[in-house]
Amino acid sequence: MLVADELTKLFPGESQPAVDAVSFTVEPGEFIVLLGPSGCGKTTLLKMINRLYEPTSGRFFIEGVDAHDMPVTELRRRIGYAIQQTGLFPHLRIAQNIAVVPRLLGWPRERIEARIDELLDLVGLPREFRQRYPRQLSGGQQQRVGLARALAADPAMMLMDEPFGALDAITRTRLQDELMAIQRKLHKTILFVTHDIEEALRLADRVMVMKDGRIVQFATPLMLLAQPEDPFVAELTGASDLLRQLSLITVERALAHPGLQPSTDETADLTPLHPQDDLRLALTRLLSVGDEGLVVVEDGRTCGRLTLSHLQAVLRDPALLGAQR
Numbered sequence: 001m002l003v004a005d006e007l008t009k010l011f012p013g014e015s016q017p018a019v020d021a022v023s024f025t026v027e028p029g030e031f032i033v034l035l036g037p038s039g040c041g042k043t044t045l046l047k048m049i050n051r052l053y054e055p056t057s058g059r060f061f062i063e064g065v066d067a068h069d070m071p072v073t074e075l076r077r078r079i080g081y082a083i084q085q086t087g088l089f090p091h092l093r094i095a096q097n098i099a100v101v102p103r104l105l106g107w108p109r110e111r112i113e114a115r116i117d118e119l120l121d122l123v124g125l126p127r128e129f130r131q132r133y134p135r136q137l138s139g140g141q142q143q144r145v146g147l148a149r150a151l152a153a154d155p156a157m158m159l160m161d162e163p164f165g166a167l168d169a170i171t172r173t174r175l176q177d178e179l180m181a182i183q184r185k186l187h188k189t190i191l192f193v194t195h196d197i198e199e200a201l202r203l204a205d206r207v208m209v210m211k212d213g214r215i216v217q218f219a220t221p222l223m224l225l226a227q228p229e230d231p232f233v234a235e236l237t238g239a240s241d242l243l244r245q246l247s248l249i250t251v252e253r254a255l256a257h258p259g260l261q262p263s264t265d266e267t268a269d270l271t272p273l274h275p276q277d278d279l280r281l282a283l284t285r286l287l288s289v290g291d292e293g294l295v296v297v298e299d300g301r302t303c304g305r306l307t308l309s310h311l312q313a314v315l316r317d318p319a320l321l322g323a324q325r
């Protein structure tokens with residue numbers, strides 16, 4: 001668990017703190033996205049957490065221990081760090097880049113070699129890339145190496161500063177999918193900075209919206225869209241966009257809505273929905289089939305039938321907010 005208590009950073013010569021007395025708690029295994037306009041303090045906050053910057057005041061605790069009392073090497077061993085510019089060493093081969101932290105930690109050679117292979121597999125790169133230099137890889141491949149390097153010593157927490165910022169939409173979506181799969185498998189606590197609202201809503205368990213060094217709202221993606229606490233949050237997230245809200249709710253949740261009894265009509269549709277499909281996709285399909293709705297099928301078994309009434313009920317129901325996954 002990560003607990004920040006009035007964490008503040010005032011850079012020398014500045015009148016306003018870059019991060020201004022922020023307090024929050026992050027549970028183990030949560031995927032947190034930091035979102036906010038340029039200069040609002042996202043990077044500064046991350047850099048305080050791995051102590052690249054020392055806070056001017058305030059404290060934070062990792063697993064109950066005051067980070068200030070921890071040796072920096074010990075702290076950084078627990079925290080992986082990946083950034084947009086990748087920070088790969090150009091003169092080191094991919095294998096050496098990935099091995100930087102394990103080497104610092106004095107791991108035996110065989111363990112390091114095995115770990116490099118394991119990580120290349122995990123991030124979806126061929127093992128032959130071991131011998132290449134960063135310049136011989138595409139931007140997306142370099143980002144994967146950056147991710148592998150951040151994961152190398154198996155840290156419990158990952159700080160990621162716009163790691164997919166410079167990538168095309170397709171590569172970006174693919175890397176998001178892989179990061180989510182890695183997160184589910186390894187249960188890392190992740191603090192992830194982005195400017196991209198779609199990326200934030202897709203990845204986050206909770207989004208920390210920042211403005212002028214402060215936290216404006218810290219809530220699930222659906223809560224942000226459905227109950228923005230501030231006009232700034234509404235504008236930033238496009239909260240009036242109902243399609244965005246629907247994209248965050250699954251068919252399964254809509255079927256479970258107490259206001260509507262699921263019909264178990266066995267008539268098979270040509271293209272049934274799956275319980276884990278999102279309601280934005282469901283809406284697109286429902287608009288083309290009309291009133292009778294679409295059958296929902298999982299592993300060959302019919303779970304119910306979804307209609308437009310389900311979507312309307314869900315959008316009107318505040319009880320569904322906060323539990324979109």
Ligand SMILES: Nc1ncnc2c1ncn2[C@@H]1O[C@H](COP(=O)(O)OP(=O)(O)OP(=O)(O)O)[C@@H](O)[C@H]1O
Binds near residue numbers: 011018036039044045
């Ligand atoms: N080393 C520094 N010295 C002085 N001021 C700094 C320093 N680093 C950041 N700042 C200032 O602190 C504020 C917050 O910067 P920070 O980089 O944390 O913002 P950010 O939200 O990450 O922005 P972006 O989205 O553009 O990366 C800005 O006003 C910035 O100019």
